[in-house]
Structure formats: C-alpha cells, structure tokens
Amino acid sequence: MSADREPVLRGVLDEWKAAVDAHAPDRIAACFTDDAIFQGLHPYTVGRPGIAAYYDSQPRGMTATYRILETRQPAEGLLLGYLSVDFAFLDRPTLTVQLGVLVTRTEQGWRISHYQVSHLG
Template sequence: MDRWKAAVDAHAPQEVAACFTEDAIFQGLHPYSVGRAGVAEYYASQPLGLTAEYEVLETREPAEDVLVGYLGVDFSFVDRPTISVNLSVVLRRLDGEWFISHYQVSKLD
C-alpha cells in the first residue's frame, strides 16, 4: 500500500495502476472498472495535489500469497475538504511482489 500511496501522492496514474493486478476489480467513488486501464483513468481524473494518508485497521491471510486488508484512508485536496473513506483490499503476491486485485471504497459521512 506504500507504493500505491506514493503514486497517488505523485499524481502518477500509470504508477498507481502498476500496483494492481491485470484483472483487478476497482471500485473508487465512481463506477467500477476491471483492469489497470480503468485504475489509471480514474487516478488521471483526480485533481493535482490529491494525497492519501492511510491506516491499516485489520488484515487477514485467507490463503498463501493472499491478504485481505481493511483500511481507513483520508484523501486530502488543495482546495476542498478531506474525504475520509473505508477501503477494503485483496492483495495477491505474484513473483514475490504484492499487487491489489480488489479495491472497494466506502465513503464515510
């Protein structure tokens, strides 16, 4: 998740997308997509100056090379209030590196 955060903070949509599996299911705050292209498109549409601060709240390891994570994330902007969300992710280890294969955001009110 540190690679994801660094790419989000750098406004580097292709680098964000590279944190995901080729067939990742991605649900941000807009309609969902499948695959890295949708992730890159989503983050390319985000405003410059967007940053993410996260805290891992829970993790589980349901199988070898698979992690489920539940995080609290604050997305901060230059010109508007911070958005706080819950983020559920499924991570898969492929060739020794972790990738996000499922990403689901729920906005907190």
Template sequence: MNTSSILSTVLDQWKAGVDAHDPDAVAKVFTDDAIFQGLHPYSVGPAGVAEYYASQPLGMKADYEILETRQLSDDLILGYLKVAFSFVDRPTLDVNLSILAHSNNNTWKIAHYQVSKLS
C-alpha cells in the same frame, strides 16, 4: 514478513503514485484482472485504475491506516483501512477501503479495491 508489513509495502507504492499524481505508477500496483471500485463506476484492470486516478485533482494526497488484516491463503491477504484523501481546495475526504492483495512469484499487487464513504 507479517500481513501488515506486506500490505504497507504495496500501499506505500500506491500512496506514492497517488501523491505524485502519477496514474501509471498507481496502476502498476494492481493485478491485470483487478476489480477496482473507487467513488465512480467500477473497472477491471490497470487501465481503469490509471484512468480513475488521472481524473483526480492535482495536489490530492492519500494517508492511510491499516485497521485489520487477514491472511486468507499463502498468496492472498485481506486488508481493511481508513484512508484520508486531502485536497488543496476542499475538505479532506475520509473513506473506508477494503483490498485483497495477491502474490504472484513473491510480488504482491492489489487484486480487489473497494472504497466506501464514511458518514
């Protein structure tokens, strides 16, 4: 499986949780020590991820496009993406997203998540 396919598998799970407003499902895609930086102060671990997504408005959806990938080692992939978060009551928010996906026993999860707003 190539790096884009691996990241798509992980990100499709992330997107499904975001779109369903299921913070626990989103958090399951992250490692126990994941560094998570959304548009609020950072957190470490799935509990912070779940708290962040629980605070997001109902109806928020995420659409992503993988722009670049790099295989850093057998168990680590860097991904750079464009993500559009859409809402029912406000304009779409376009952001850049960098992630590091880590494999443990052939299970890939997000170990680092860094969002930055586009101008």
C-alpha cells in the same frame, strides 16, 4: 494484526500512496494486478487501464494517508486489508473513506487484486 502481514501490506500501500501523492496514474495502476477489480467512488472498472484513467481524473495535489485497521490472510498468497484513508485536496475538505483491499502474490511481487472504497458519511 499479525506482525508478518503488515509489512507486506504496507509495502504495496506505501507504493500506492507515493504514486497517488505524485499524481502518477500509470504508476498507481502498476500496484494492481492486470485483472484487478477496482471500485473507487465512481462506477467500477476491471484492469489497469481503467484504474489509471480513474486516478488521472483526480485533481492534482490530492494526497492519501492511510491507517491499517485490520488484516486477515484468507489463503496462502492472499492478504486482506481493511483501512481508513484520508484523501486531502488543495481546494476542498479532506475526504475520509474506508478501503478494503485484497493483495495477491504474483510473479512480479504483491499486487492489489481487489479495491473497494466505502464512504460512510
């Protein structure tokens, strides 16, 4: 993993994690571009309103812990991250998923422009 890519990716993901842990749907959505493609474990959505609605539907007390597995820089101003994420809940077992994100440099800073979760079982 390139040392110069990880801090950028962590900056975005740490804010996403803090907002998930705080159950702050609008704050989570602000981590994304206006036109982000978002695929959680429900049908996909495009844009911040759908992302906020998705996270608003998640149970209070849910937290996220991530581990970066791989990074790539496909082009200037773009970073690809492949992660393992543990979503912990108050009333059920932790769910481990794999997450691919494309992070884009915008005028407002780095934001997630593509988010795709896989649950491998």
